[in-house]
Amino acid sequence: MTTSASPVRVRAPGKINVFLRVGALQEDGYHDVSTAYQAVSLCEEVRAFPAPDFSVGFDGPIDCSQLATDGTNIAIQAARALARRTGFRGGVRLEITKRVPIAGGMGGGSADAAATLLACDTLWGTDVGREELHTLAARLGADVPFALMGGTAIGTGRGDRLSPALAKGQFHWVLAFADFGMSTPQVYDELDQHRARHALDIFPASGQPMIDTGVLQALRAGDPHMLAESLHNDLQAPALHLAPALASVLELGERNGALAGIVSGSGPTIAFLTPDLDGAISLQIALSAARLTVARVTGPVSGARVVAD
Incomplete structure (x- = not known):
């Protein structure tokens, strides 16, 4: 070497x-x-x-x-x-x-x-x-x-x-950042507690969770409207329970043109899916005007790669 x-x-x-x-x-x-x-x-x-x-x-x-x-x-x-x-x-x-x-x-x-x-x-x-x-x-x-x-x-x-x-085309997202972080283990623990509290009202979680075919079809079609219908995160409810202020951020984005918003992973970043570049720019402006820290991004992009100086 x-x-x-x-x-x-x-x-x-x-x-x-x-x-x-x-x-x-x-x-x-x-x-x-x-x-x-x-x-x-x-x-x-x-x-x-x-x-x-x-x-x-x-x-x-x-x-x-x-x-x-x-x-x-x-x-x-x-x-x-x-x-x-x-x-x-x-x-x-x-x-x-x-x-x-x-x-x-x-x-x-x-x-x-x-x-x-x-x-x-x-x-x-x-x-x-x-x-x-x-x-x-x-x-x-x-x-x-x-x-x-x-x-x-x-x-x-x-x-x-x-x-x-398989994913076609490019999706336009606006990210809303919180001024605090969230502990992934704490969010998972809250999910377990939520499931225990509501054991009589919700289906028990399976050992082997499955992905919905709808999200695969939406990605394959490159269709943001289809993907908006399929966005799902089991950690969103516990994240919102631990940080209730995130709910108003979700509502604000969806009132200002987002097709849908979702807590990313264990939170607290919220990702808003928009129909196109123009929609992303207008949402970015609206959320910035509400004093939120935001970034406009696209996906998918390549993984780790060496870049030349």
Whole structure:
């Protein structure tokens, strides 16, 4: 293996779960899911520099002051996992430009890990191949393999068993960001409590959740109106229960031209699907006027990729 002397720059996308069904709580404390991921044009950027040890720093529009920079950081974990797998004896200095909200339900940390795997593999000349990178990614977190893969995909198991989904055209989204994050384990716990409270009123969750064919047909047709009818997230109700203010954001977006809004992943980011570019621009203006922090994005986009300077 030959280490590159010049830094390597990799971009990896954030994601929206356009469909997410959560199975019953299992004995190991986890849930199986069935989800449709779409990678969107809000990307993390990782720059990897040769170094004798492992370090990470952050910049960009997101407040990163509370992010760990020690061995608990997922990007450092990704770099060390690749070094262990390949026997690489050096290190890496990582500089990450964060644009995806932290604890926002869009897989920003997962994108950092995916980008780091690809950046270090390129920098170090370890050349383990995409399949091995996906294996390492799955050990780091459920959403990391999708950040490597990108596009549109169906995720099962913990979300890490991926199969590409046929998707036509481009979908236009407006993202509304909260000024707080949400803990994924806490949202899942609230879902379990919600199901227990309403056990007599709702169907019990299945062990093996299934994806609705309607969402697959909508993606294949590239039809935002069809997709709006199929958007679903089992974590939306518990997220709204924990953060009731999100409900008024959903209503505001739908009053101002969104075809539909959905909490992305475990929240609190809300993704509004719009009919076209003009609809996205007008919704972005309306939500900005209401003092919300918003971004206009498109999907699907490619997964983690090396970009030239």
